[in-house]
Amino acid sequence: MSIPGLDTWLQTPQGRYVMAWEQARIDAMVADVFGYNALQLGLPQFRLLAQNRIPLRQTAGESGAVDVLCDLRQLPFAAHSVDLVVMPHILEFHADPHQILREAERVLIPEGQLVIVGFNPFSLWGMRRRLPDHAKNFPWSGDYISVQRLKDWLQLLGFDVDRGNFGCYAPPCEQEYWLKRLHFMEAAGDRWWGFAGGVYLLRAVKRVHGMRLIVPWNQQKTPRKALSPIAQKEISQHGQ
Numbered sequence: 001m002s003i004p005g006l007d008t009w010l011q012t013p014q015g016r017y018v019m020a021w022e023q024a025r026i027d028a029m030v031a032d033v034f035g036y037n038a039l040q041l042g043l044p045q046f047r048l049l050a051q052n053r054i055p056l057r058q059t060a061g062e063s064g065a066v067d068v069l070c071d072l073r074q075l076p077f078a079a080h081s082v083d084l085v086v087m088p089h090i091l092e093f094h095a096d097p098h099q100i101l102r103e104a105e106r107v108l109i110p111e112g113q114l115v116i117v118g119f120n121p122f123s124l125w126g127m128r129r130r131l132p133d134h135a136k137n138f139p140w141s142g143d144y145i146s147v148q149r150l151k152d153w154l155q156l157l158g159f160d161v162d163r164g165n166f167g168c169y170a171p172p173c174e175q176e177y178w179l180k181r182l183h184f185m186e187a188a189g190d191r192w193w194g195f196a197g198g199v200y201l202l203r204a205v206k207r208v209h210g211m212r213l214i215v216p217w218n219q220q221k222t223p224r225k226a227l228s229p230i231a232q233k234e235i236s237q238h239g240q
Contacts, residue, residue, distance in 0.1 A: 003093050005137030010045055013176035014139075018199055019046060021167040022117055025201050026086065027051040029163065033113055035083025041072055041100070043088040054083060073099040075107055082107045088117040091150070092142035098153065105157045110208040114159065117201050119144045124171045125198035147200055159204035166190075166197030 009015045023046060030038075030052040038054040040047075044064040049057040060068040060075065070076050073096055085104045091097035104114055119125055121144035129140045151161050169190075170182040 003089075003138055004141065007045070009138045012174070013179055014172055014174060016176075017170070017179050018139075018168055022088065022199065022201065023048065025165055025167065026088075026115060026117070029115055029201070029203055030084060030086065033084045035109070035112075037077075037082045038084040038086075039077070039082050039107070040086045040088070041104075042090045046088070048086050048088060049084075052084065073103060075103045077107045079106050080109045082112060083109055084113050084115070086115045086117075089119070089139075089142070091116065092118050092144050093138075097145070101153055101157060105159070105206060108206045110206060112206045114154075114204045114206065115201065116150065116204070117199065118150070120166065120195075120197055120200050121146050123169075123196050123198045125168070128172050147195075147202065150202065154202075154204050158207050158209075160207050161202055161204045163203040165201045166194055166199070167201070168198035169193075169196065170198075172198065 010019065026048045027050070030049060033052055033054065035054050036056060038049050038052055038057045040049050040057070040059045042059075042061045044059045044061055044066045047059075049059075058067040060066055060070055060072070062070070062072060068076065072090065072094065085108060087100070087104065090100060094100060108114060119139055119142060121129075125139070126144055129142075129144065147164070154161060167186070169185040169188070170179055173179050173182070
């Protein structure tokens, strides 16, 4: 599935502003992840695994210059075979985000890491999307997912969210001049209204908790208590 208007938007001041923040944060977040297989889902225009040292790094998607062309709802990878999955702006622009998350959980190894980037509905960017006369192209065509909602989905799948960032606090201006003039809002936003960044990044870890076999009560056997040395001696004396 190609996202209408994505390629054009990436060349705009808005697109460069957002992707510069995302590339820097993802680079820092994946640099210390080790393993054998890493997977980027979508956005093949950017090498978001470039700073990761995992030997096999692939990009999968439904269109574009990807390594693996596939339906993101049915990833052609074995279960428990991937150490790291990066998902940039996939969930809010796909009709079946739940299934994509389930597939990511399936292919990840236990303790594997999932990095998700999305637009924040509780931000100036989210507010613009709700205006009656907002544009219908990317990025306003998506169904933005809040951080809390995404955390709930991840928890149901057995993930623990261990890190996160908000960024891009400047309004979604179309002119590069104003984006530069409002750059001071980045530091102010991190300090005073950290939840209101236009974009967020979450890292989650797949947890596999230990299982305990419960035996039916009628099959349970009461363990025999070992006799103490004194009791064994008394039995021996009586038996003589």
